[in-house]
Amino acid sequence: MATADGGTDSIEKVDVKGSIGAILDYSSRIGKEEKVAMEMAIEEFNSQYSNQHIDLLINDSQGEPIQAALAARELVNRHRVKAILGPQSWEEASLVAEVGSQAHTPILSLAYATPQWATERWPFLIQASADQSAQMKAIAAVIEFQDWHRVTIVYEDIPSSATGAILQLSEALKDVGIEIGHLLPLPPLSSSSSLVEELQSLKEGQCRVFVVHTSLQLGVQLFETAKKMEMMKEGYVWIITDTISSLVHSIKASIISSSMDGIVGVKSYFNETTPQFEIFRGRFRRKFISEHPDEEKNEPGIYAAKAYDATWAAALAMKGGRATGQQLLEKISNGQFDGLTGKIQFSDQKLAPAHIFQIINVVGKSDRELGFWSETSEEESGFWRDGRALAQVVWPGGPRNTPRGWTPPTDEKPLKIGVPTGSTFKQFVEVIQDGNNIAFKGFSINVFNATVERLPYALPHKLYPFNGTYDELVRQVYLKKFDAVVGDVAIVAKRFEHAEFTQPYAEPGLQMITPVRSKSSNKAWLFLKPFTRAMWILTTFINVYNGFVVWLIERNHCNELKGSVPNQIGTLLWLAFSTLFSLHGEKLHSNLSRMAMVVWLFVALVITQSYTANLTSMLTVQQLEPTVADIETLKSSNSMIGYCRGSFVSAYLKDVLGFNEKNIKNYSSPEEYAKALKDGEIAAAFLEAPVAKLFLAKYCKSFIASGQSYKVGGFGFVFPRGSPLLHDVSEALLNVSESGKLWELENSMLSSEKCEDGETEDDEISRLSPSSFWVLFIITGGTSTFALLVYMLHRNWNFHDSTSEHKTIWRFFIAIMKLWRQRTRKLSRRVSDVELPRGSPNIEI
Structure with missing residues (x-):
């Protein structure tokens, strides 16, 4: 073992005595491994520095924060310890840090979820466990790598999870565009019946990608229940965080093979092939077996290695002689040596963050390495495995092909689709109700049906009418009242707050429509x-x-x-x-x-x-031209204008094009627009490009498109954010467009509109030369x-x-x-x- 000053073999004959306290949870596997590792570290230190002796006093917190605080007071007040190691959970560590700061006793926290602000609040707190925010980025990278777009997070409902790891995981998923479909908190002491109830709600949903962040005990109970509920079969994806994956080596082989086969995990990495760790492993196994003969497996993991290194950090700081709490804090913070987990060096009382994580696959009775993920900088990161891609994953149920990550709707539970009833142009969407029978017609419905036919799987669905604004209809998807929306719904930025859209099936644009007049109105010449x-x-x-x-x-x-x-x-x-x-x-x-x-x-x-x-x-032959050339003419003349339903059009006219709100009127049918334009109530109407084409097909001689088209809107189908269906439906919609079917449906809609005021000829007749x-x-x-x-x-x-x-x-x-x-x-x-x-x-x- 290296010394604090970098030497490895020199032994200074200095008589230094003192005690180091430790607070552990004996009932947990982590606590058992940490106790053995700490005792080994003290034994080795006292053996290497023979003329000095450091005692290790360990108290059992029983996993209770209050018990941990009482244990810390006893160690400080009664045993006068110079430093305290542990505990493992942040709920316990926060109370112990308060005691240590009051007594000016350094606390080397082994909690993985220590907040960034903790060392500022408790100046004698040292974070001896690397921050795990990078681990959450690794999990997000695994999900993105498999091209999944929506996940469900299952976590243990304790304060450190909600405010620490889950918050970091949510941010990491958001950064790569992955939607969290559901958050499922589980009580620390969940019963089998409560787990069945909670998992049933997940089973009934579409999402099949689950990220689990719980303690080992709760995690094992969760997977055993999931196995009984047939949620560990083909099509399901389970990803575990470091709290379980770094302890897979300790789980009984029978449990792994029966309940956890196919799970993918991300865990902190350290080199287990160094001579230093090989020696540690042999001694650890012998000591662990003697103290815990009931444990089936006796391999040390990352938690044992971290506890060993933290103990050496405290012991080396005490080696130099008697020191005050402040002096000891500074020596620990400034010390550095080569430990089991790598180079131990603190910065601002925090251990350097981990940048390499191991990706594992639980198969058979143990786990195997798939590869690594590393974060070299905030901009660069990626997977690697001996210069090759990640190894082939064996998923739950045995398949090697990547699962879809979600399950399509079934006949028993079809997709619930909302359809607007208030469409201004019924050619796009029309809801016809005859008693108890409801029929849905229109271009939008036809396009959706053609799209569904192009999907590689059946998509059972049922249409439901919705009487309300289009913004309210989109919000129903966010509120989970509908699984999707089909209709002439414009793709608008603010609606992305509540949902996502497919590729547009109707061209975007806002077009100005005006009455026409003859170009030859002055016939004198x-x-x-x-x-x-x-x-x-x-x-x-x-x-x-x-x-x-x-x-x-x-x-x-x-x-x-x-x-x-x-x-x-x-x-x-x-x-x-x-x-x-x-x-x-x-x-x-x-x-x-x-x-x-x-x-x-x-x-x-x-x-x-x-x-x-x-x-x-x-x-x-009558030659026509618009009565209004551009919007500047409308604004300068203070003319009245009309717009077609959607609130976004009104906002665009006011906020972007600069029209006075008092000069904007709304109409609810094509006939009302035509009458208002002919009677001079409005000088122009602003219609979305798809409906403008339909309007001009019906009134081909009386009105004309004028000015430029403003590239906004476009019609698309609506799905929840991160919906697994979104990608497939968009791809199918592109196939409908590229095959010519979309063009055929649009032409059929336009040709059905007979021009009510005759045909017109817009091309100027050639003059003879x-x-x-x-x-x-x-x-x-x-x-x-x-x-x-x-x-x-x-x-x-x-x-x-x-x-x-x-x-x-x-x-x-x-x-x-x-x-x-x-x-x-x-x-x-x-x-x-x-x-x-x-x-x-x-x-x-």
Whole structure:
């Protein structure tokens, strides 16, 4: 054994005498092991330091806090002990600490549940047992590793459990998202009948993962009762804390094999393979057998090792000579040595916390190691086992596959599902009551039924109507009145206080709905809309150009085309535009002008008919736009608005979007919304996205969605927090969506709504542009240009037979062809530089 100053073999010849007191519970296995270990430590100390002698005075507390306090007073006042070891329970240790602080006597507490604040209240208290908060994190890690989401905690109903270990365990489970479905406190002296009653309530529930934190005696009694009630068979999971798992080595083999097979435990770890512990084990077994021959097993555990190390810590502090209580406290707090459980060193009068825990599996007549869990820091932790994953667990009943951790509802006890009766849109949920018969219909019900069909197991359930607000309905799950809720229930953050939601089966969003008005409400300039600006310009140019050609050719044959400049301009424009409505062939004298006019009339006919058809469409088809563009318009005009049921919509409109509460009204049916919007009671209605689609399907022409969609809500199914069904139902719901079944059900719902005010066309009709008529424009322009060229050549050439117009035209044509052949190459280059419209045919010259 190492000394306080780090030496191992040196023996100082100092004559120091004194006594160390100890308070133990002889009736418990822990007390028996601690007594043997303490006596061994004192014997070894006195043997190693032969010129000094320390007495060990042990009193039996019988597990009673008052008895422990009386024993402490006797040790301090009568026997003048220098320090006191123990006791094991915090209920006893707290009273002993009070006595020790008053007498200035150091108390080395072996209680595992010592609160963090204890050393501040009792300055002479030293926590000689490591804090177990890390152990609770290890238990939470085991549960998370197996992918269980809900557990039941069974614990011994003593103050230290409720305020210590159970509180720490609850925090650890919460940190990893595991829900505590039920807390079951058991009296320390529970009878078999009371255990049967308590366990029956657990058996009737769905949760099958139980964490047990009790004394060894109560724990063994609990598992023996559970075995008789068939709660140690396949499907059940039992996890034990250090208070039992560190004492499995002491339980009779018959009890382990008959009542505890398959249990998983987490216990404090220390190296049991060191030479120091091997020597201790051999001596401990011999002494324990001699003192407790009735005990079947005589192996030492962590409690014996801790008691041994605590005794050495006190003895080494007393070795240096006589000291006051304060001096002895400081020497114990500042001392350090290598003990059975590792390096013994105190910080702020507390033993360094444990960071490594052993995961065990109770199998056969003993336990086997599965691996370890370590917490290297607050952020990092994990399992390990010789560089590999944890060993395979043998669960209660013998299976090696991980149990589901819960049991589905049965036909005898089906799932109780609440359904809202006050849905604004009955297409989602409708409750029909005919005498004693109640029927449930709607999209939400259909989606849930499709989801249940996708589950890998049967899910017996029964629907119950609920007449109340949606917030109240969700709260019923928290109060355990319902096991789930199915309906058009919006997924809202504040509702997570009472329950959890599946994946949304209807898209989230809050949409503004407003009346519509025609985009063409100002029709004064509607006659210009059939053509684009470019079309109007090109048409005007072609008209004027054709009129000019006709006027130029006919002016020498008709006196009406001569006169003053203003008169000729007016005549030219008249010729240009009158061709759109009539053919003046009988008034034309030249075949050239007649040729140009005939082609232009054909083109004009096509253009005017297209214009008429497009204008008719614009006058016939109504184009719609919202009366309100955005919420800023609503707020600036102080307009009234409506919202759809759920209180969260009202709160969102006030708190997030900033509407005045006085301007918000609630309506209870689609018809009321439609009437209020049409009558001008409200300027807009805010509906959740799923019901907005349904509303617009019914009133497809009168109203329109406007502004942006606010990503809130979405419909989902409700389950209790940590419900084992939640994960499976969400997965099944995703399968329904990915298979197309959800889309099919939604389309079926929307198609069932017939538009009550007719169909509408929202797409703007295309306006006609030159790209639709470029071929016609080339034909008519080319014809007029040809006529103009022939006419100009005719006037500049000197022909003898000028009386014969046909002969002259023929001769002019021959001359033009000769001139054309001469300039073919030059014209070809010019034409190749001209970019024709897309889709133009190739022109060969």
